Amino acid sequence: MTHNPRTISILGATGSIGSSTLDLVRRNLQDWRVCALTANGNVEALAKLAREFSAEIAVVADETCLPALREALAGTGIEAAGGASALVEAAARGADMTIAAIVGCAGLAPTMAAIEQGGLIGLANKEALVSAGPIMTAAVAKHGATLLPVDSEHNAIFQCLQGNKASHVRAITLTASGGPFREWSQAQLEAATPAQAVKHPNWSMGAKISVDSATMFNKGLELIEAHYLFPVGLDKLRIVVHPQSVVHSMVEYRDGSTLAQLGPSDMRVPIASVLAWPERMEAPCGPLDLAAIGELTFRAPDEERFPATRLAREAAQAGGAIPAVLNAANEVAVDAFLRGHIGFTRIAADVAHVLESYAPPPPGSLDDVLAVDAEARRRAQGLMPCT
Ligand code: NAD
Numbered sequence: 001m002t003h004n005p006r007t008i009s010i011l012g013a014t015g016s017i018g019s020s021t022l023d024l025v026r027r028n029l030q031d032w033r034v035c036a037l038t039a040n041g042n043v044e045a046l047a048k049l050a051r052e053f054s055a056e057i058a059v060v061a062d063e064t065c066l067p068a069l070r071e072a073l074a075g076t077g078i079e080a081a082g083g084a085s086a087l088v089e090a091a092a093r094g095a096d097m098t099i100a101a102i103v104g105c106a107g108l109a110p111t112m113a114a115i116e117q118g119g120l121i122g123l124a125n126k127e128a129l130v131s132a133g134p135i136m137t138a139a140v141a142k143h144g145a146t147l148l149p150v151d152s153e154h155n156a157i158f159q160c161l162q163g164n165k166a167s168h169v170r171a172i173t174l175t176a177s178g179g180p181f182r183e184w185s186q187a188q189l190e191a192a193t194p195a196q197a198v199k200h201p202n203w204s205m206g207a208k209i210s211v212d213s214a215t216m217f218n219k220g221l222e223l224i225e226a227h228y229l230f231p232v233g234l235d236k237l238r239i240v241v242h243p244q245s246v247v248h249s250m251v252e253y254r255d256g257s258t259l260a261q262l263g264p265s266d267m268r269v270p271i272a273s274v275l276a277w278p279e280r281m282e283a284p285c286g287p288l289d290l291a292a293i294g295e296l297t298f299r300a301p302d303e304e305r306f307p308a309t310r311l312a313r314e315a316a317q318a319g320g321a322i323p324a325v326l327n328a329a330n331e332v333a334v335d336a337f338l339r340g341h342i343g344f345t346r347i348a349a350d351v352a353h354v355l356e357s358y359a360p361p362p363p364g365s366l367d368d369v370l371a372v373d374a375e376a377r378r379r380a381q382g383l384m385p386c387t
C-alpha cells in the first residue's frame with residue numbers, strides 16, 4: 001500500500017486476534033498509525049504494545065489497573081485511561097479502522113461507539129453482534145460505517161459474495177472443525193476437563209472461543225452472526241463439519257455454482273483481507289499445500305451430542321432479545337466451566353434452561369440489550385452451584 005498511513009484502533013489488543021492484527025501492522029508500519037489499544041487488565045502486555053507502536057492512548061477496562069498503567073507509560077506521552085466509559089471514549093476517537101476484538105458482550109458498547117464514527121470496523125467480537133444484531137446493523141447503516149467480518153467463516157462468505165447478488169444465493173454453508181471433542185461419546189463429554197476443551201486441534205485462540213468450539217456454541221453464535229451479516233434467510237444457512245479447517249465457508253448460487261474460500265488455519269489470513277480491503281496485502285501466511293493435506297472431508301453436525309447449534313438456530317428464529325439471552329447464559333456457563341464449577345455438558349443444559357425461563361421483548365436500544373444481557377447473566381449465575 002502506498003497511500004498515507006491510516007489510523008487504527010484495536011479493542012482487545014492483548015488477545016489472540018489483537019496479537020495477530022498487531023503482527024500484521026508491525027510488518028507494515030509505514031501504512032498505519034496506531035490510535036487506541038485496549039485490554040481488560042493485562043497492564044504489562046498493554047503498556048509494552050502501546051510503547052512499541054507509539055499508540056495515542058492505552059485503555060484498561062478494569063479501572064483498578066489504571067494507576068499501574070499510568071506508571072508503566074510515564075514519560076512516554078501516551079495517554080492512559082481506565083474503566084468502561086474510557087473504553088467507549090477511546091473507541092469513539094474515530095480511527096479509520098477499528099478492530100473489534102474484545103471477547104464477549106463486554107465489547108458491545110465500545111464497538112457501537114466505533115460504528116457511530118462511521119469508519120471501517122473489522123468485527124471479530126461475534127458476541128456483540130449476536131447480542132445486538134438489529135441495533136448494530138441499523139447503526140452501521142445510519143452512520144455509514146463498513147462492517148468487515150474477521151471471523152474466518154464470515155470473512156470467507158464475504159469474499160465469496162463479492163461481485164454477486166444476494167438475491168442469487170441459494171445457500172450459505174458455514175464450515176465447523178467440530179472442535180477437540182468431535183469424536184467423543186456422550187459419556188466422555190460428561191467428563192471433559194477445561195484443559196482438554198481449550199486444546200483446539202486446528203486453531204490457537206482465546207480460552208472462551210476454544211470452549212465454544214468444543215461445545216459447538218461457536219458455530220451456533222456464528223450462525224446468528226451470519227444471519228445478521230448476510231440476511232438471505234435462516235433457511236438458507238447451513239452448517240457442515242469439516243475437520244481439516246481448510247475450506248472456511250462457501251456460498252452456493254442459483255445456477256448450481258458453489259464458491260468457497262480456502263486457506264491455512266491462520267487468523268492472519270482473514271485479518272489481512274480486512275486490513276487491506278478492498279485491496280490485497282502481502283501476509284506471512286503459508287501457501288495452501290493441498291497435496292500435503294491430501295483429503296478434505298465433510299459431514300453433517302451431530303446435534304444430539306452437541307445441541308448448541310440447534311439452540312442457536314431456535315434463538316435466531318425467535319429473534320429480538322433471545323440471541324442476547326443465549327449469548328449471556330453461554331458466557332456465564334463457559335466461565336463457570338473454565339473455573340471448574342460445572343461439567344462440560346452442563347454448559348448447553350444451562351443455556352437451554354435460561355432460554356426456557358427468560359424471553360424478554362425485543363430491545364429497542366443499546367441500553368435495552370445491556371439490560372437483557374445483565375438479567376440473563378443473573379439467571380445463569382443462579383443455576384451455578386454455590387462455591
Ligand atoms: P482473547 O481472550 O485472546 O482476547 C480477548 C481480549 O479482550 C483481550 O485483549 C482482553 O484483555 C480483552 N477483554 C477481555 N475481557 C474484557 C472485558 N470485560 N472488557 C474489555 N476487554 C476485555 O480472545 P480472542 O480469542 O482474541 O477472541 C476475541 C474475539 O474474537 C471473540 O469474540 C472471539 O469469538 C472472536 N474470534 C476469535 C478468533 C480466534 O482465532 N482467536 C477467531 C474468530 C473470532
Ligand code: MG
Pocket residue numbers: 151152153222
Ligand atoms: Mg469462526
